[in-house]
Amino acid sequence: VNITELIVRKRDGGALTTDEVHQLIAAYVDGQTPDYQIAALLMAIYFNGLDSGELAAWTSAMLHSGDTLDTSSIGAPKIDKHSTGGVGDKVSIPLVPMVASCGVAVPMISGRGLGHTGGTLDKLESIPGFRVRLDPEEFISLLESHGMVMGGQSDTLVPADRMLYALRDVTGTVPSIPLISSSILSKKLSEDIDGLVLDVKVGRGAFMQNIDDARHLAETMVGIAKAHPTAAVALLTRMDEPLGREVGNANEMAESLRMLRGEETPPDLEEITYRLGEAMLVLGGVASDRNAARSRLEETVSTGKALEAFAAVIEAQGGDPRVTEDLSLLPQPLQTAELVAPTSGWITRCDAHRVGIAGVRLGAGRARKEDDVDHRVGITILAKEGEEVTQGQPLAKVGWADEDRLSAAMDILREAWVISDEPPTPQPLIIEEIR
Amino acid sequence: VNITELIVRKRDGGALTTDEVHQLIAAYVDGQTPDYQIAALLMAIYFNGLDSGELAAWTSAMLHSGDTLDTSSIGAPKIDKHSTGGVGDKVSIPLVPMVASCGVAVPMISGRGLGHTGGTLDKLESIPGFRVRLDPEEFISLLESHGMVMGGQSDTLVPADRMLYALRDVTGTVPSIPLISSSILSKKLSEDIDGLVLDVKVGRGAFMQNIDDARHLAETMVGIAKAHPTAAVALLTRMDEPLGREVGNANEMAESLRMLRGEETPPDLEEITYRLGEAMLVLGGVASDRNAARSRLEETVSTGKALEAFAAVIEAQGGDPRVTEDLSLLPQPLQTAELVAPTSGWITRCDAHRVGIAGVRLGAGRARKEDDVDHRVGITILAKEGEEVTQGQPLAKVGWADEDRLSAAMDILREAWVISDEPPTPQPLIIEEIR
Numbered sequence: 001v002n003i004t005e006l007i008v009r010k011r012d013g014g015a016l017t018t019d020e021v022h023q024l025i026a027a028y029v030d031g032q033t034p035d036y037q038i039a040a041l042l043m044a045i046y047f048n049g050l051d052s053g054e055l056a057a058w059t060s061a062m063l064h065s066g067d068t069l070d071t072s073s074i075g076a077p078k079i080d081k082h083s084t085g086g087v088g089d090k091v092s093i094p095l096v097p098m099v100a101s102c103g104v105a106v107p108m109i110s111g112r113g114l115g116h117t118g119g120t121l122d123k124l125e126s127i128p129g130f131r132v133r134l135d136p137e138e139f140i141s142l143l144e145s146h147g148m149v150m151g152g153q154s155d156t157l158v159p160a161d162r163m164l165y166a167l168r169d170v171t172g173t174v175p176s177i178p179l180i181s182s183s184i185l186s187k188k189l190s191e192d193i194d195g196l197v198l199d200v201k202v203g204r205g206a207f208m209q210n211i212d213d214a215r216h217l218a219e220t221m222v223g224i225a226k227a228h229p230t231a232a233v234a235l236l237t238r239m240d241e242p243l244g245r246e247v248g249n250a251n252e253m254a255e256s257l258r259m260l261r262g263e264e265t266p267p268d269l270e271e272i273t274y275r276l277g278e279a280m281l282v283l284g285g286v287a288s289d290r291n292a293a294r295s296r297l298e299e300t301v302s303t304g305k306a307l308e309a310f311a312a313v314i315e316a317q318g319g320d321p322r323v324t325e326d327l328s329l330l331p332q333p334l335q336t337a338e339l340v341a342p343t344s345g346w347i348t349r350c351d352a353h354r355v356g357i358a359g360v361r362l363g364a365g366r367a368r369k370e371d372d373v374d375h376r377v378g379i380t381i382l383a384k385e386g387e388e389v390t391q392g393q394p395l396a397k398v399g400w401a402d403e404d405r406l407s408a409a410m411d412i413l414r415e416a417w418v419i420s421d422e423p424p425t426p427q428p429l430i431i432e433e434i435r
Numbered sequence: 436v437n438i439t440e441l442i443v444r445k446r447d448g449g450a451l452t453t454d455e456v457h458q459l460i461a462a463y464v465d466g467q468t469p470d471y472q473i474a475a476l477l478m479a480i481y482f483n484g485l486d487s488g489e490l491a492a493w494t495s496a497m498l499h500s501g502d503t504l505d506t507s508s509i510g511a512p513k514i515d516k517h518s519t520g521g522v523g524d525k526v527s528i529p530l531v532p533m534v535a536s537c538g539v540a541v542p543m544i545s546g547r548g549l550g551h552t553g554g555t556l557d558k559l560e561s562i563p564g565f566r567v568r569l570d571p572e573e574f575i576s577l578l579e580s581h582g583m584v585m586g587g588q589s590d591t592l593v594p595a596d597r598m599l600y601a602l603r604d605v606t607g608t609v610p611s612i613p614l615i616s617s618s619i620l621s622k623k624l625s626e627d628i629d630g631l632v633l634d635v636k637v638g639r640g641a642f643m644q645n646i647d648d649a650r651h652l653a654e655t656m657v658g659i660a661k662a663h664p665t666a667a668v669a670l671l672t673r674m675d676e677p678l679g680r681e682v683g684n685a686n687e688m689a690e691s692l693r694m695l696r697g698e699e700t701p702p703d704l705e706e707i708t709y710r711l712g713e714a715m716l717v718l719g720g721v722a723s724d725r726n727a728a729r730s731r732l733e734e735t736v737s738t739g740k741a742l743e744a745f746a747a748v749i750e751a752q753g754g755d756p757r758v759t760e761d762l763s764l765l766p767q768p769l770q771t772a773e774l775v776a777p778t779s780g781w782i783t784r785c786d787a788h789r790v791g792i793a794g795v796r797l798g799a800g801r802a803r804k805e806d807d808v809d810h811r812v813g814i815t816i817l818a819k820e821g822e823e824v825t826q827g828q829p830l831a832k833v834g835w836a837d838e839d840r841l842s843a844a845m846d847i848l849r850e851a852w853v854i855s856d857e858p859p860t861p862q863p864l865i866i867e868e869i870r
Binding site for chain 1: 477481604
């Protein structure tokens with residue numbers, strides 16, 4: 001296969017054959033094709049896209065670039081969930097034990113936070129001792145014994161994605177819908193699942209800023225899954241303000257645990273968690289419809305079953321299960337500071353992107369991949385969009401550990417809220433469902 | 436300078452500043468910026484172009500990536516000519532001694548043939564002993580003593596172009612007007628010239644297949660030269676059939692020498708050579724207008740002055756000057772074969788691209804950069820467009836040295852001619868002039 005010819009064809013709007021795509025990805029992973037040719041091809045794909053046949057081939061070639069999991073020993077339906085990333089999006093943490101408690105196995109491979117968005121692995125690691133590095137044997141064994149497992153990407157799974165992502169990151173080719181879609185789907189399909197529920201975020205705090213792009217991404221991912229074939233559903237959900245009231249690692253874990261303990265939960269966090277859980281149960285065939293699924297999910301919380309299941313998997317993954325009973329065992333900030341409302345009025349904006357960046361400045365997230373995160377620090381949102389505040393009332397409580405970082409975070413956080421004389425028009429949280 | 440940010444900006448249709456372009460090219464030449472980032476940037480440039488400010492900066496940064504010639508010791512005006520490449524285009528060979536004999540110094544750096552197009556260096560090397568590898572000191576010294584010099588690119592001149600061209604070649608980013616223009620102009624401007632005449636070829640045997648693209652290329656190159664500032668004129672000329680009657684190395688040299696000896700010259704070769712020469716003399720200020728220039732150029736041939744000047748520079752560059760008197764001293768093919776007209780009629784097409792490829796198969800050109808050329812072999816066109824032939828009359832004479840290569844060449848050559856019942860509508864050879 002002549003790589004230059006393939007680049008030229010893609011540059012000129014033509015399509016690559018399935019064989020060509022497989023040879024190309026294999027040659028890249030084997031080190032036969034240099035980065036510079038792939039970089040040029042990725043930029044041509046940025047401009048000209050990939051058609052559905054190329055996308056299926058590209059995803060499949062990535063998927064088969066390394067090992068895949070073998071979940072054939074698991075009798076239960078295996079369903080995973082993926083979110084395209086947002087601020088305060090801790091949904092996976094309560095969702096996985098709730099769904100697993102209903103008899104759907106969840107082999108969840110998650111990522112770390114980068115830029116303004118957080119990552120499930122970082123949040124899990126706020127539990128003292130929790131291990132997210134699991135080899136494939138342990139991963140499957142945990143899935144067998146607990147019906148759920150939450151770990152990081154193993155080095156042997158989808159090496160093509162790791163190589164391509166690293167290259168995209170430094171060549172301006174990250175925001176390409178076919179490349180994003182094939183990256184996500186190759187990783188999720190490597191889990192050997194029966195179905196996938198996608199939470200495609202759109203808005204100020206999401207990678208997709210407008211609904212058309214988000215819909216295109218959702219349709220592309222559902223299309224790839226179906227071509228595999230794997231059942232899939234996507235929800236387009238609004239990510240203009242942070243989800244729930246906590247942003248950070250230990251504090252998002254605490255908010256998740258409070259939800260599993262049946263304590264009062266912010267309505268937006270609750271709505272998305274249940275909607276995704278309902279879709280997973282229906283897709284897994286353990287509930288006939290959304291209402292039946294909802295009842296079963298609620299029961300896992302009210303009976304304490306989901307919390308108990310989570311405690312068991314925490315212990316199995318090396319973490320301290322007592323955090324489920326005693327939230328003070330989670331890392332705590334050194335001190336807290338408050339941001340207060342400069343005027344009275346209605347909150348018409350609580351900008352998720354700014355809050356996310358403030359979190360990074362504080363140390364809760366990463367500006368660069370190689371940065372460490374500080375699990376202790378975070379932001380508690382005390383006034384969300386649509387709420388009324390009076391001048392001097394706290395908008396947020398900031399848990400901090402370093403004065404310079406606090407100051408840098410506050411500078412950005414201050415700009416996150418907009419207070420107006422009129423309440424905002426309520427916006428739907430779940431915009432549409434794509435199957 | 437953050438290269439990823441520059442790639443993203445160019446990808447999104449923004450412009451790079453002059454400083455950014457200079458830093459980018461310098462970092463690439465220094466090995467600080469990896470090929471894969473430049474490859475992605477080149478593909479973004481392929482799609483989004485470079486504006487006139489970026490083009491001036493890009494060319495200047497390339498030009499200053501290495502040494503430049505210093506022609507300040509030359510009293511005469513220094514004018515060069517560049518052709519974008521065609522089949523049978525040996526114009527530089529008669530042109531340089533004719534123009535130099537009129538008092539315009541020509542510091543010509545040429546290239547080698549690749550694909551269907553020939554290169555002046557290969558043609559010059561058909562003269563036994565002729566050296567095209569000249570270091571900058573010798574290049575200037577020859578220009579001082581002979582008013583002309585014809586050599587290859589020195590390693591120290593415009594290293595950025597060598598690096599970028601090698602990368603473009605394997606990343607599908609060759610046919611980009613801003614990248615082609617800046618590549619050509621950086622090399623030509625490194626010769627420290629006062630003016631440049633460009634022959635931009637358009638048609639079947641040219642890189643540019645349509646007049647709009649060719650005009651855009653010509654305007655872009657003239658614009659870069661003027662911004663430098665260096666005077667420039669471009670002619671758009673038709674390259675549908677081979678120029679003149681000879682295609683190959685020794686036989687193109689022979690055709691050039693016959694022209695310098697005042698023997699009968701194919702009208703198309705004569706027209707383009709004189710038109711370019713006239714422009715060079717006017718640009719150099721040694722003739723007040725085209726008519727005056729034409730007379731002076733004709734005189735260099737009729738008096739034998741141009742031939743004598745060429746013989747002197749051949750000798751100075753290590754070649755055997757007796758070839759100017761005895762064409763049989765040029766390499767000769769082992770045997771010749773004929774291609775005859777399958778029917779009677781008018782030649783409505785003699786496809787330059789096919790003839791060029793037939794030349795490559797024969798061994799006169801290169802399919803890949805690393806191939807050697809056989810100076811002996813070539814094709815003599817015996818029936819050009821607009822000429823009438825009878826069945827069985829020879830269309831071409833092929834000088835060959837290897838039977839398999841002859842056979843491969845003949846298979847393509849046979850398809851080059853179209854013979855029709857009606858004569859073709861004559862097309863202008865020189866389409867327009869751009870200044």
